[in-house]
Amino acid sequence: METATTPRxxxxxxxxxxxxxxxxxxxTQGIGATGMEQVAEEAPVSKRTLYAHFRTKNDLVMAHLHDLISSGDTLESVLTREDLPPRERILRLFDLPSPDAAPVRGCPFIDAAAEFPDPASAVHSYAREQKLRMVRLITTLLTELGCRDPAALAEQLATLADGAASRAMVLDEAGYGRHARAAAQLLLAHSLPE
Structure with missing residues (x-):
């Protein structure tokens, strides 16, 4: 029972x-292992409130992915930073979370695509869009730097970044990106004008 002194x-x-x-x-536990009731408990909100905002789990997953993009809390967000020169933005793709972030998580878009394997599903399609956006952003930066073949190099660098994030997650090693960063530096040195 609520009284005048009970905070609402x-x-x-x-x-x-x-x-x-x-x-x-x-x-912490993956999209597939997370139930809607568990989300309601953790929030904490009633199931009615949860379903008023998100009719299905797919709706919640899509909102989560959109929220990640708008928050800038993604690996790719470094590519749009105006305070860094283009080359540094590209190399920062390989800076994974600090060692105190445990466990190390991979790319949330790759995770989502893996948990929604149907390429026609909304979640998988959105994850694909974000991965294609990442390549476009890298291509733009490489073009600014005068790269000879920016589209091909952008694909190579995106593959390195995604691979490093995945391996860091599997190995639970936050510093794993250093290996891909070293390879990216070689690719950039080979492809950019002096």
Whole structure:
């Protein structure tokens, strides 16, 4: 029973709490292993509130991925930083989370695509869009740097970045990106004008 001195819980912020809870759970146990009831508990919100914001789990996953992009909390977000020169933006793709971030997580878009393997699904399609966007951003930066074949090199660098993120996650080794960064430096030195 609520009295005059009992603090009322604000009715706002449910969506944000749900997305924050989903992000934590998806990162620690994966999308497939996370149930909607668990997200509601973690948020904490009622199931009614959860389903008022997200009718299905697919809707929640899509909102989570959109939220990652808008928050800038992705590997690719470094590519749009105006405070860094183009070459440095590219090399920062290989700087994985700090060693105190445990466990090391890979790319959330690769994770989502793996958990939604049907290429026609909305989640898989969105993950693909983000991976193609990453290559376009790298291509633009390489063009600015005067690269001889920016599209081919962009694919190679994106492959290195995704591979490093995946291996870092599998090995739970935050510093793993250093190997891909060294390879990227060689590719850049070979492909860019002096």
């Amino acid at each position: 819980r604000a009715g706002r912020g449910g969506r944000e709490r749900i997305l924050a809870a989903a992000a934590r759970l998806f990162a």
